Amino acid sequence: MRIGFYNIQGGTGKTTISGNIAYYLSSKAKTLYIDCDIYAGTGSLLFGFEDTPYTLNSYLSGNLDINDIIHNYDELDVIISDTSPNSFNTDLNQRRMVDLIYELNNKYDIIIIDLPPNIVEGSLLFSSLNLDEKIVNKMIVIGEDSIPGVINTIKTKELLYAIDIDCIGVVLNKNRNIVEFEGILEDIIAVLPYEITVEDQWIKGEPVVLARNKFSKELSNLAEDLAEIYIKKDLASTRALKVAKDLKDTKSNIKK
Ligand SMILES: Nc1ncnc2c1ncn2[C@@H]1O[C@H](COP(=O)(O)OP(=O)(O)OP(=O)(O)O)[C@@H](O)[C@H]1O
Numbered sequence: 001m002r003i004g005f006y007n008i009q010g011g012t013g014k015t016t017i018s019g020n021i022a023y024y025l026s027s028k029a030k031t032l033y034i035d036c037d038i039y040a041g042t043g044s045l046l047f048g049f050e051d052t053p054y055t056l057n058s059y060l061s062g063n064l065d066i067n068d069i070i071h072n073y074d075e076l077d078v079i080i081s082d083t084s085p086n087s088f089n090t091d092l093n094q095r096r097m098v099d100l101i102y103e104l105n106n107k108y109d110i111i112i113i114d115l116p117p118n119i120v121e122g123s124l125l126f127s128s129l130n131l132d133e134k135i136v137n138k139m140i141v142i143g144e145d146s147i148p149g150v151i152n153t154i155k156t157k158e159l160l161y162a163i164d165i166d167c168i169g170v171v172l173n174k175n176r177n178i179v180e181f182e183g184i185l186e187d188i189i190a191v192l193p194y195e196i197t198v199e200d201q202w203i204k205g206e207p208v209v210l211a212r213n214k215f216s217k218e219l220s221n222l223a224e225d226l227a228e229i230y231i232k233k234d235l236a237s238t239r240a241l242k243v244a245k246d247l248k249d250t251k252s253n254i255k256k
C-alpha cells in the first residue's frame, strides 16, 4: 500500500505529518518513508540524516543503487532527498523514480510518500498520465487552517480527481479556529492543532509523534485509524494469498 501526502500549497505540514505517521506505523508493519521533494526536501532533518550523501538525488543521478539509499531510523526505513544546494543538479527522472517505488513496493507493507507541493511538468504526481503508472494507491491531502489554505485544499482535491488519484480525505493542520472549514470541506479525516512544540522535531532530528501534546495525540489517532484500515486489510489479503499459494503447492506435491 502506497499512501501519498500532498497539497499544491507549500508548508501545510506534509513532511511533518507523513514522516511522523510513517514512524508511528513502523512499529506495526514494515514501513518505508520516501521524501520525494528532491529540490527542497526536509525529511532528512526529521530523522537526523541531513549530512548523508546517500540520497534519492544520488540515486536519480545514477551514482547509487536502491539499497545504498535506504537508511534506518529505529524500525522505520527512510529514503531522503539532498538538503544541500547540490540538489539543483539532479535531473527529475520520472521513470527512474517510479521504477524505484515499484521495486520497493513488494518489500514493504506500507510506503509513505511525501510529495513536493509543486505541480511542475515531470512531477511525480503526473506519472499516471505520462507513464500510466500511479505513484500512490491513495492520497491524503494536508491542508492548513487559513483562507488560502482552504482554497488550495479544494483546488488540490479537484486536481487529484481530474488525474484520477484516489483521495482518502483531508487532514486539516495548524488549526487555530480561523476558518469554519466543516461546512466547506466534507471529507476531513483529522484536525491537528497548531502547536509550537512541533518545531522541536527539526532541532532534535526526531519525530514528534510520541510527544505528550495535543498535536501528537491527534496524529497518533490518525495513524491508528490508517493502520486499522489499510495495514490490517492489506496484510489480511497478503496472508490470504500466501495461504492460497501454500495450499496450491501442497496439492501439486500430492499429485506428484
Ligand atoms: N500543527 C502544527 N503546528 C505548528 N507548526 C506546524 C504544524 N505542522 C507543521 N508545522 C510547521 O510548519 C512548517 C512547515 O511544515 P512541513 O515542512 O511539515 O510542511 P510541508 O507541507 O512539508 O512543506 P513543503 O511544502 O515545503 O514541503 C514547519 O516549520 C513545521 O514545523
Ligand SMILES: [Mg+2]
Binding pocket: 014, 015, 016, 037, 041, 042, 114, 115
Ligand atoms: Mg515537505
